[in-house]
Amino acid sequence: MINCSINDLVNQIDDGSLIALPAEYSFVPMDVVRGLIATRAKDLHLLCVPIGGLATDMLIGARCIATLEAAAVSLGEAGAAPRFSEAVVNGDINLLDATCPVIHSSLQASEKGVPFMPLGGVIGSDLVAHRKDWQVIDDPLGKGNGRILLLPAIKPDFALFHAPLADRDGNVWVGKRRELFTMSHASANSLVTVEHIRDECLLDDDLYAAGTIPSMYITAMAQAKNGAWPLGLAGSYPRDNAAIGEYARAAKTQTGFDEWIQAHLADKLKYDMEQA
Numbered sequence: 001m002i003n004c005s006i007n008d009l010v011n012q013i014d015d016g017s018l019i020a021l022p023a024e025y026s027f028v029p030m031d032v033v034r035g036l037i038a039t040r041a042k043d044l045h046l047l048c049v050p051i052g053g054l055a056t057d058m059l060i061g062a063r064c065i066a067t068l069e070a071a072a073v074s075l076g077e078a079g080a081a082p083r084f085s086e087a088v089v090n091g092d093i094n095l096l097d098a099t100c101p102v103i104h105s106s107l108q109a110s111e112k113g114v115p116f117m118p119l120g121g122v123i124g125s126d127l128v129a130h131r132k133d134w135q136v137i138d139d140p141l142g143k144g145n146g147r148i149l150l151l152p153a154i155k156p157d158f159a160l161f162h163a164p165l166a167d168r169d170g171n172v173w174v175g176k177r178r179e180l181f182t183m184s185h186a187s188a189n190s191l192v193t194v195e196h197i198r199d200e201c202l203l204d205d206d207l208y209a210a211g212t213i214p215s216m217y218i219t220a221m222a223q224a225k226n227g228a229w230p231l232g233l234a235g236s237y238p239r240d241n242a243a244i245g246e247y248a249r250a251a252k253t254q255t256g257f258d259e260w261i262q263a264h265l266a267d268k269l270k271y272d273m274e275q276a
Helices: 007-011 030-038 055-061 083-091 100-112 178-186 243-252 254-275
Strands: 017-021 044-049 065-070 094-097 116-119 135-138 148-152 159-167 191-197 220-223
Touching: 007 191, 007 220, 017 178, 030 055, 030 159, 030 191, 030 254, 044 055, 055 065, 055 083, 055 243, 055 254, 065 148, 083 254, 094 116, 100 116, 100 178, 116 159, 148 191, 159 178
Parallel strands: 017 044, 017 159, 044 065, 065 094, 159 191, 191 220
Antiparallel strands: 116 148, 135 148
């Protein structure tokens, strides 16, 4: 499914799925996030790669998330993530606390087709005591510091991201965002939205080939103009700090969030029409 709709992408995601989303400095598929909220997705296991932001907070506020695995969740300059913070305090979500290296390493294990990945830097952290799915063992080669942490591979059901460019064959250019390569390699499916689609094959172009994910790793793709808004997309458009600030103020309460999300979905449609 190369040229499908946002609805086609969202409808592939079953309740209870494990989905992987990139951080806000990467390419976040906000149109897909809005689609999940609009279809009342539920019981999702969200893996932030490696930290969450606006998309994560919105999905929690919309009661789509049952389990969250992340190194951090924040709205950045807009402050704390209010729906995330309240959900953790109230015990409304199952929080799997992690670190950036842990999340990347666990995805790399799936990418390489191995059941676990060793990591050393987290040993000594309180996180190890709270993650019963991690194991610390003696270094079997005896060449390190004596102990090593084993992390189980994480294989998302769906990797979700937005990209600036793709071609008609479904090859997707993500440039220097190498974590998106790892996500797509590690996941059972990759659902992608893109700003622009061109006819010429990106893999035949020396300027684009090295930063292009081949179509064999892309399950389905939809074109979505301004598909990362109100977040920015490097080289295409900046963050809409006013819209994000408005969200941060409204989402301090669940009632405020519920009112904001309805207006926000309508505002996105209006924004698309104005930018067309």
